[in-house]
Amino acid sequence: MSIRLRLSAAVLGSAIAVGAAAMPAQAADGTVSLQKAKDTVTAGIIGRLSTIKDLQTRLASFKDVGDANETTLSTLLAQDATGLTALKTKVAGETTVAAVKADGKSMVDDYRIYLLVAPKVHLVNALSVEADAVTRLRKVHDALADRLAKDAQADTQANKDLLADLASEVTAADTAIDGKIAAVLALQPGPDGKAITAQVKAISSSAHDARNDLRKAVQDAKKVRDAIKATKPAKATK
Numbered sequence: 142m143s144i145r146l147r148l149s150a151a152v153l154g155s156a157i158a159v160g161a162a163a164m165p166a167q168a169a170d171g172t173v174s175l176q177k178a179k180d181t182v183t184a185g186i187i188g189r190l191s192t193i194k195d196l197q198t199r200l201a202s203f204k205d206v207g208d209a210n211e212t213t214l215s216t217l218l219a220q221d222a223t224g225l226t227a228l229k230t231k232v233a234g235e236t237t238v239a240a241v242k243a244d245g246k247s248m249v250d251d252y253r254i255y256l257l258v259a260p261k262v263h264l265v266n267a268l269s270v271e272a273d274a275v276t277r278l279r280k281v282h283d284a285l286a287d288r289l290a291k292d293a294q295a296d297t298q299a300n301k302d303l304l305a306d307l308a309s310e311v312t313a314a315d316t317a318i319d320g321k322i323a324a325v326l327a328l329q330p331g332p333d334g335k336a337i338t339a340q341v342k343a344i345s346s347s348a349h350d351a352r353n354d355l356r357k358a359v360q361d362a363k364k365v366r367d368a369i370k371a372t373k374p375a376k377a378t379k
Contacts, residue, residue, distance in 0.1 A: 178241040179232055182248060186229045189254040193222045196262045205269040213326055214262055221252050246332075253330035253337060260341045261325055264348060268322045271351045275315045278358050282307050285365045294372040300365050307361035314354035317347045 197218050200211060228244060235241045252258065286304055289296045325344050328337065 173238050175236070175238050175241065178238045178245075179235065182232050182241055182245040183229060185245065185248055186225050186232070189248070189252065190222060190225055190229075192254055192259060193218050193225075196259060200262055200266075203266045203269070205273050206266055207269060210265050210269065210322060210326070214265060217258065217261070221254065221258060225252060225254075249334075250332045251330055253334075256334055257328060257330055257337050257341060260345065261328065264325050264341070264344055265322055267348045267352075268318050268325070271314060271318050271348065271355060272322075274355050275311055275318075278307070278311045278355065278362065281362050282311065285362060285369070288369055289365070292369055292372055295365075295369045297368075300368050303361045303365050307358045307365075310354045310358035310361065314351040314358070317351040317354065321347050 197215070200206070200214055200218070203211070206214070225248070228248060232241055232244045235244065282304060285307075289300055289304070321344050325341070328340055331337065
């Protein structure tokens with residue numbers, strides 16, 4: 142019976158980053174040249190487009206996300222890439238620093254690639270992996286309970302307690318992640334970066350808690366499995 146589960150910290154994805162639009166340093170008289178403003182915002186857009194491309198590659202490699210959620214995320218990434226590409230063209234045609242600054246604000250507030258989109262992709266993957274682990278660990282629990290019932294030597298109170306703890310940890314993990322995929326997908330970009338960060342962190346914290354619960358459940362399952370193995374007579378050697 143294999144009880145190896147993919148529950149590494151890596152599934153929680155990249156750290157939350159604040160993608161503020163940095164404008165070039167002002168001259169001594171407080172002005173900013175039009176070209177420098179354009180260069181700064183354009184660089185920001187190019188960086189975001191590169192991040193989107195990386196996220197598209199990562200999303201394609203995720204095995205547990207599911208078709209519906211993958212379609213939702215793929216559509217979001219494609220739409221943001223299209224929007225940012227159009228914004229890049231708009232920046233190139235601006236004739237005032239004020240207009241470029243407004244474009245820079247749009248680049249951040251209307252897309253939130255670093256603050257929201259990247260965490261969305263990674264969190265949906267993490268939560269999907271954990272949901273799959275919940276399902277598999279429940280099957281492991283039932284299989285181990287059946288084997289204990291058929292093995293008088295292994296059917297001890299200690300092993301029953303371990304199975305009870307396994308079930309409790311799995312239930313806690315399931316509760317922690319319940320509805321969180323829908324919640325993170327529903328988050329929208331906007332000007333309030335602090336509010337977005339708080340919402341993303343809350344969901345990330347739930348995923349982190351679930352991962353810890355599932356790790357404990359795996360440990361319980363391994364202890365029971367090993368106890369069952371220990372009751373089997375050693376094979377005779379010739």
